[in-house]
Amino acid sequence: MSQKAIKITVVGAGPVGALLTVILARHGYQVDLFESREDSRHNDIYQGKSINIALSDRGWLALESVGIADEVKREAIPMYHRVMHDLEGNLTRQAYGKGKQAIWSVSRAKINELLVSLAEKEDKVSLHFSCHVIDVDFDQPAITFKTKQDKIKHNSDLLFGADGAFSKVRRKMQEIPNKRISYSLDYMPQSYIELTIPPAADGSYQLEKQALHIWPRKDFMLIALPNPDGSFTCTLFMNQKGDISFDALTQRSAVEAFFQRYFSDAINLINNPIDEFISRKTTPLSLVHIDPWVVNNNVSLIGDAAHAMVPFYGQGMNCGFEDCRLLRELVSKHNDNWSEILSQYQTQRKPNCDAIIELAKRNFFEMSELSGNSSFQLCKKIEANFNERYPKLWVPLYTMVTFSPDIPYSEALRIGDIQKEIMAEIMALPNIENRWLDEDIYEMLYTLTINRNFKVKKNELS
Incomplete structure (x- = not known):
């Protein structure tokens, strides 16, 4: 079967499906891209939700590989640090990386539309919308769709x-x-709703623009990501059931008291928060594991279909884009040997995606509870100082996940667990809050790190 004779079907025209379609078409394959919803470029399929995402280095590398990174970046806003808002409205800042390292706030709808339009320009691509999957024949493979007119x-x-x-x-x-x-x-215990902080009357931002804002409240939290129009997309994550939960907060007076108590500095910024809270339908948070991803060497899952995760590490779309980038590398390496391509794809990606699912799950605790904790903030300062002294010896977990696409997620998880054990010893030292800049602290940290003798294994991806 020559390359030009191979026909590929991609089901799902979200960002991952659209990016994969572009990559496959540019390798000479005929690709049909099917989507159950209407074309988002002509219809509002998001029902008023902006659904911001955070793009980081893994995602940018994939977009650069198809030449669309600069166009996406023009619609994105860099967030150089997180800003924590405590109950009294006091602010604490924590950098995400060094220098100009940032995660980027991007509209999911906008990046989706850019990628679908990019796919549409490819001669070997055919787009099909409003096509609902009815059945799949995994031997052919063949797929049956229901359209508005027919099957x-x-x-x-x-x-x-x-x-x-x-x-x-x-x-x-x-x-x-x-x-x-x-x-x-x-399913996680938490669900979420989206709210909006509109621009000020003069069109300016009501909060610091180039930052991700977090109101950490232990079992729940509010976050806010900036948009180009001066607004912020806010997401409230909270237990679905329990004493403080979406199910418990149904009366207007209770909702108003909840916002006044826990988000006093945000309630006057958010657009109609009480009515919006009451009227919004909650969305659950789910985690997906499946094994295998590939059947019959001709059908494969990719993106959230293979490894849906919660959004607390901002890696969902980045991970899906990295799936596409790996496939691009494997197609170039193995030509038309799809049996080998898909085997290697699953072998390399499955453990890494399992790792980031676990890390994303853990990060809710860090964001909602630890990020506002002074001991946690001190721990991060010590880590940053040690990284400045020995940048190759100690790479912080967040840096490995977010700014180091050459480090597999599984390695980041493994090394991060070792670092956590080491830092627990450091933070248990007497009077560490006053001694954290003393030289002996870093000598001890160096000795502990050397004794553990961990080395980061680089990714096979270029």
């Missing part, structure tokens, strides 16, 4: 399910007779 059956040589956390391709995969498919869909 269609589409055959191809390869099929990618890029249709999100509640993937229909994945669900059909689980139903294959005599296939041992391990699968779990777990």
